[in-house]
């Protein structure tokens with residue numbers, strides 16, 4: 332007692348330092364979450380979100396160590412009073428391993444119309460092995476859910492999150508503004524279907540940095556309506572590389588503009604830097620793209636623009652791609668190609684690519700200079716040209 336009284340000011344100081352009085356903390360265990368990984372904690376997550384959302388001050392939802400089974404969660408932010416909600420995750424959040432449980436859902440964890448949400452740390456495990464097995468042996472399986480989605484949201488920070496084995500894309504940024512992803516780790520087997528690492532579309536000012544991504548599909552894919560995207564210091568592989576596209580499926584489609592991809596390593600991937608458009612009519616475009624300081628190790632298509640994308644020759648009635656591609660810079664790209672053609676520009680006959688620039692490219696195939704192939708592509712090469720440029 333006397334100890335407590337004597338040290339009361341100290342306790343207060345510590346208390347204030349640890350829990351700034353203006354930050355409200357919502358521990359999901361206090362809302363009934365179960366950390367054994369077996370009992371569904373969806374209700375607890377929703378209740379904690381409800382409380383944080385209603386808080387008039389910055390709020391933190393705390394997910395302590397342990398495993399939490401979450402059927403699915405849909406966090407709506409439209410009516411939130413709090414201007415800043417942080418999810419501090421020390422534990423692992425598990426999706427149901429039985430894919431029939433979310434058969435009719437498109438999303439596992441979705442944030443919609445939120446502003447000022449941050450996620451620090453944590454692991455998400457989509458437990459999708461049985462769904463992928465189903466997909467490879469039958470065509471009567473559910474499509475699967477997106478792992479973590481942010482939709483119609485702004486001012487989002489995702490730092491130090493691990494996401495593995497998602498049924499579909501691991502992280503989806505859709506219709507968002509000002510999103511930062513840093514120190515993210517995404518992993519799924521190289522043969523898992525449609526498990527893109529991070530997909531960005533209809534969004535502006537998205538930054539993806541210092542992350543490691545290996546999946547069965549694109550490490551990062553960039554959809555229509557993306558602008559001012561910054562990607563830096565990424566290790567990609569296995570997977571299909573970083574892809575702008577597929578674009579130009581719709582006739583009326585917003586373009587992709589001002590994308591920087593810097594300091595990226597691709598290891599054993601199907602593609603490195605890819606731009607891919609459907610061979611269909613469209614008013615979409617791709618412009619002002621910079622790829623810089625890229626290292627390829629054993630990549631099948633290190634540099635590729637493919638405007639004749641039309642799998643199984645279906646739904647592309649021979650009209651060529653309407654997507655206009657211009658001002659794409661490749662600067663300081665080096666390493667090894669797993670195929671002879673390391674640089675391939677297969678552009679639209681109707682709308683040739685323009686302003687393609689290759690500067691200091693050094694890609695080899697089996698210790699020999701590789702080859703480049705161009706169709707309907709215009710631009711220039713500067714500095715080191717290995718393979719010899721066909722522009």
Ligand SMILES: *[C@@H]1O[C@H](CO)[C@@H](O)[C@H](O)[C@H]1NC(C)=O
Pocket residue numbers: 443444483506
């Ligand atoms: C999200 O934003 C888009 C574009 O602004 C809009 O068309 C759509 O209705 C919004 N969706 C929701 C659920 O708010």
Ligand SMILES: *[C@@H]1O[C@H](CO)[C@@H](O)[C@H](O)[C@H]1NC(C)=O
Pocket residue numbers: 536558559560561589591
């Ligand atoms: C391009 O995007 C970056 C962020 O990725 C931004 O800083 C820059 O101002 C943008 N440039 C233009 C011309 O909008």
Ligand SMILES: *[C@@H]1O[C@H](CO)[C@@H](O)[C@H](O)[C@H]1NC(C)=O
Pocket residue numbers: 666693695715
């Ligand atoms: C190009 O790359 C090869 C193999 O990676 C290397 O041996 C060579 O020195 C490089 N050339 C230049 C001019 O940097």
